[in-house]
Amino acid sequence: xIPAQFDYLAPTSVEDALAALAExxxxxxxxxxxxxxxxxxxxxxxxxxxxxxxxxxxxxxGVRDDGDAIVIGAMTPHAVVGSDPLVAExxxxxxxxxxxxxxxxxxxxxTFGGALAHADPAGDLGAPALALGAEFVIQGSGGTRRVxxxxxxxxxxxxxxxxxxxxxxxxxxxxxxxxxHYEKFVRVAHQWPIVAVAATVRVDGGxxxxxxxxxxxxxxxxxxxxxxxxxxxxxxxTEDAVRAAAARATEGTNPPSDLNGDADYRRHLATVIxxxxxxxxxxx
Ligand SMILES: Cc1cc2nc3c(=O)[nH]c(=O)nc-3n(C[C@H](O)[C@H](O)[C@H](O)COP(=O)(O)OP(=O)(O)OC[C@H]3O[C@@H](n4cnc5c(N)ncnc54)[C@H](O)[C@@H]3O)c2cc1C
Numbered sequence: 119x120i121p122a123q124f125d126y127l128a129p130t131s132v133e134d135a136l137a138a139l140a141e142x143x144x145x146x147x148x149x150x151x152x153x154x155x156x157x158x159x160x161x162x163x164x165x166x167x168x169x170x171x172x173x174x175x176x177x178x179x180g181v182r183d184d185g186d187a188i189v190i191g192a193m194t195p196h197a198v199v200g201s202d203p204l205v206a207e208x209x210x211x212x213x214x215x216x217x218x219x220x221x222x223x224x225x226x227x228x229t230f231g232g233a234l235a236h237a238d239p240a241g242d243l244g245a246p247a248l249a250l251g252a253e254f255v256i257q258g259s260g261g262t263r264r265v266x267x268x269x270x271x272x273x274x275x276x277x278x279x280x281x282x283x284x285x286x287x288x289x290x291x292x293x294x295x296x297x298x299h300y301e302k303f304v305r306v307a308h309q310w311p312i313v314a315v316a317a318t319v320r321v322d323g324g325x326x327x328x329x330x331x332x333x334x335x336x337x338x339x340x341x342x343x344x345x346x347x348x349x350x351x352x353x354x355x356t357e358d359a360v361r362a363a364a365a366r367a368t369e370g371t372n373p374p375s376d377l378n379g380d381a382d383y384r385r386h387l388a389t390v391i392x393x394x395x396x397x398x399x400x401x402x
Pocket of ligand 1: 147152154155157172229235240279284309
């Protein structure tokens, strides 16, 4: 299908993009890689009069080291994030999630910030960002603010980004030396997960010293499995100990029912996949 007619701007600075957003208000929409927005436009689920393309703003691209954190520019394509050595060393669960995100073509066009701003509960990047305690840097005409991952995902396809704001970068606290795994359960390759689990674990002397677990598609936003995290601390890396902790993966969840599986099926999957993800992350 063909989208409704729109005007198009491709500013070269965040300030110009913000000015265009302010000028066009509700009639404007940001486009990043277009991998989620273009299907929406083509199905005419949205018909903005002005599209503001962030693709020419070089400052929004790339990964850099910033002391205790790595910083990923919002317009960095998934493929670049997935092959970046800083991400692999300090935030390995993100590299692992990107490996399984869509197909190569989408990984080259779609962006890290675009996927997080889109906030699809089945998107693969929310759970890793949440598990790692990411901070989202959001710029508006009044300045820049930082939002913690716990406050960023508000609801289905809704984040803390205001209509007149742009997500510019995501700061990820370094988890150097932590084991990591992203376990994704799919029916068809290169698709969104039915359920997925992001696990990053610090093992010390054969026992789990710290664990951070994020769940994908177990509610209207990505969720932290805090019960599992608590239960894992001090446990040996054994099948039985991890299985017992993973049983708490359903706490606080509200998974959807759809053609891929009902809520009970997803709850069962969450416990199984959490066990697998934690064991793989911990090298068990
Ligand atoms: C066939 C197919 C399979 C896919 N499979 C998967 C999958 O398995 N896992 C997965 O996680 N994703 C999957 N995706 C989605 C893909 O990851 C998209 O790249 C991503 O969801 C959107 O990123 P984008 O850069 O293309 O954003 P766009 O489509 O350009 O934008 C998405 C939304 O975010 C807003 N936005 C974008 N950037 C910003 C910003 N910097 N500040 C504020 N708002 C912004 C836009 O206005 C829009 O509302 C798939 C997509 C397709 C088409």
